[in-house]
Amino acid sequence: MTADYARVERAIKFIETNFIRQPPLAEIAASVGLSEFHFQRLFRRWAGVSPKRFLQYLTAGYARELLRQSRSVLDVAFEAGLTGSGRLHDLTVNIHAASPGELKERGAGLIIRYGTHPTPFGNCLLAATSRGICALRFIPSGDVGEVLGTLQGEWENACFAEDFEATGGLAERIFSTTVGGSAKPGLALHVRGTNFQVRVWEALLRVPPGAALTYGELALRAGAPGAARAVGTAVGQNPVAYLIPCHRVIRNSGVLGEYRWGAARKKAMLGWEAAHRTG
Structure with a gap:
């Protein structure tokens, strides 16, 4: 793949x-x-x-129609208080924010296990603490060292251990495309972020695959109406690609917009999800 x-x-x-x-x-x-x-x-x-x-699926006309169709779906998801109902394989995702002490200590006392794995959207670096996944980052240049170095700088006092076996099981659960059957056990995320950023990321978890919303709509659903610019910054700082689905935020005009891991990858994700939804 x-x-x-x-x-x-x-x-x-x-x-x-x-x-x-x-x-x-x-x-x-x-x-x-x-x-x-x-x-x-x-x-x-x-x-x-x-x-x-x-x-x-990648035209502005389709994107505008997708925004229109998504609104009723999102109303239901948010009114029900769903957390991460939108996995292609019914996988729930819940956020555990780093405590103020953990933020101050920058990972001191934590062991972060990591590995690189293939996905439908290219190779990724996946990392997790004992509390949950702390990073999922695509490797645009093929140089895992650069991506890993950035992560180590964010958790500079943590102990990093390469562990393909531990992260491989997580990668398989995340990118499985099995549809139907019994719901799979949920995944926990252990993220570093401000209260505002975490609110934005939690709102993103309620956007199911095949749906999309604008930055303004995300701001409203995150309890910060009128703060679309600040919401856009929080979206760009999402530490867990794909699981926190920031690729589902697009412009009101239907332009799909930029993406931290490359505009082409964002288009690939949106088109892939649309294909699986309609298929």
Whole structure:
């Protein structure tokens, strides 16, 4: 899946660069070194839909309709006080914020276990304390050292231990696409953030896959109407990609916007979720 995603991301970037002249499928396929036939097969294996159908999910028109359709779904989710109902496999996610003492000590006394793992959206660094997942970060450049170094700087007094076995089980639960059946056990997140940031992240957990909202709507649902700019900053500082689904926040105009881990990856996530929802 990771190898497939690398080509899908390159294809999305090629389309973004050349969208004005609407390149045919054969040209898009050639841009990632594949024939049209093999590109179609790869794309269906990754997304479950054709490239043409997938790209329909990334248009501003579709995004505006998605915002409109999502509002009633979000009303129900927020009124019910749901926390993380929106996993493709019914996985619940709950936030445990670092205590003031932990913030001051910057991780002193904590053991953080980490590992790198493949996902449908590229390789990620996954890290967890005894209280929950503290980081999920994609590795855009392929250099895990840079991503790990940033994390170590945030928890500078913690003890870091590479543990693929421990984090591998978490990665499998997070990115499983099994639908239906009994609900899987929930996941806990152990995050560092201000009270305001945590409120924004908790609001994001209530946005189910296949739904989206604007920064203004997120501000309202986080109890901070009129603070869309501050909410946008909190979204950008989300330490746990995908699980805290900041990729589901888009502009009111239908423009999907930027993303900490790359605009193409955000488009891939939104299109992938839309494909699974409609499929």
